[in-house]
Amino acid sequence: MNCFSPLHFWRLIPLALTVALVPASQASEYEYLSWKSDLYNGGRIYGKPPQCVDIPNDLKLCHNVGYNQMLLPNLLEHETMAEVKQQAGSWVPLVHKNCHPGTQVFLCSLFAPVCLERPIYPCRWLCEAVRDGCTPIMEAFGFPWPEMLTCHKFPQDDVCIAMSHANATEATKPTGYSPICPPCDNEMKTDAILEHMCASEFAFKAKIKEVKRENSDRKVILQKKKKALKLGTLRKKDLKKLVLYLKNGADCPCQQLDNLGNAYLIMGRKVDKQYLLTGIHKWDKSSKEFKKAMKKLKIHKCPAFETVFK
Template structure:
């Protein structure tokens, strides 16, 4: 269909306005489209089939509540199959739950599950930078860097792009996360516990002997008796003298570390030569959600975090 530039632009604005109305009901903030990327799908690997609109499945947990029902596949991260999208997107669900920035889900889903239009629209560079700056400290607490595949410099700055609010709006740049140390800020829900387990290389049951401040971190020393639940690369001989560090956790609250009399489900990862505490849950035998999580520990299929956070 051909049309004059003025008519085409009006049609585009009407289409986008209608889309904004639909998407703004997702419970985050109002979406805005600030540009149009004309070189979409140029570069990167070649696709065996052209982009198509598909329904966002319920088990694509990162984006099934984002506010629209269909997405482009292949997506803007060059995932060609829905199985690949699900596997890669599931690694980001715990970060969205941490509420480190109000635009986290919008930013991620604009790439993992882009909304269906004639051409894909990329997230604004400032939105990427705001999410990155707010969420990187939480990611680093778990030993994950901001991945290269989400380098903000490659997203549009002046072209049309997906945003939440204007870049100078305080609600778009102010972190909304809890002041609690990220590994300690855990909901006692089965899926949350399992997600924490997946983000960790090893897990064990133990009591805490003592907690010491060491520079900007907290050093957690455990009693000798420990029950290994997920070994990862951790050997039993390493478990005996194992100490974990709460990264940048010298001053943030962690209620679990205040009570040294309880048994805890302890999770961790090795980053460089240091073992980091990535999750801690009170070993609550009476808790229905906790019992379900422990029962599923050995059979739960985790996403491959190492494929995402390179």
């Protein structure tokens, strides 16, 4: 197995990343600290010897994480790079939402673990901080925190991967974070529109008739006339009487819901018995980004969220 030793790795990693073999309470910026999991047994996992491989450029979640090689199989039982890329792709939009500064470090420690002689897992507190910061955004799109990332699985008092920015243990928002309701992110960027589309089961063009507060949610009542772009499992007869809910959106800003005169690209998905609003963008043909997104929708391949968030 051609893996770096801890010392060799420390010499090669960029200055933004620090490797240290010290207790988590004495963290530098990032720490890579040894902890042996039951997943590894005698240097082998899942019946295959772990190997160091280059992190490919199209592994977007981790291609700029601060190191160039990763262990495969990884710590989430993915044995092929194709599987790693398919599963990791579902998490890229969450990193873009900046829900916690440690999100990428936490995820990449599992999807693309650093090459050291023993497997190294993220600290439980880092998992909990990322979970607490990002779960509200995930829930806004109808996704729960997945079982595969249950935080009690990770070490608490042993050595582990840590990130010790100020307040990193808290679910605080990074500089520049906007409190806008996640589905209402009104940046008319092609990638943002496509991310909302991928997190949605259906999409259509429509105007809004009325918006009401209902407990911690906002109830969005649409006008009858709608132009379907993507129906998923939604039937056309359901489209006529469709009512959407902005999950936990009673108090966060959503500029689109303040202006009921415009037509919007409206996206949603069914969670339990509710239809959730997962994205809303002004239908603006004068916007180059919007036109580009509409064109890309026909060929864009979405990551398979349903295989990850269980």
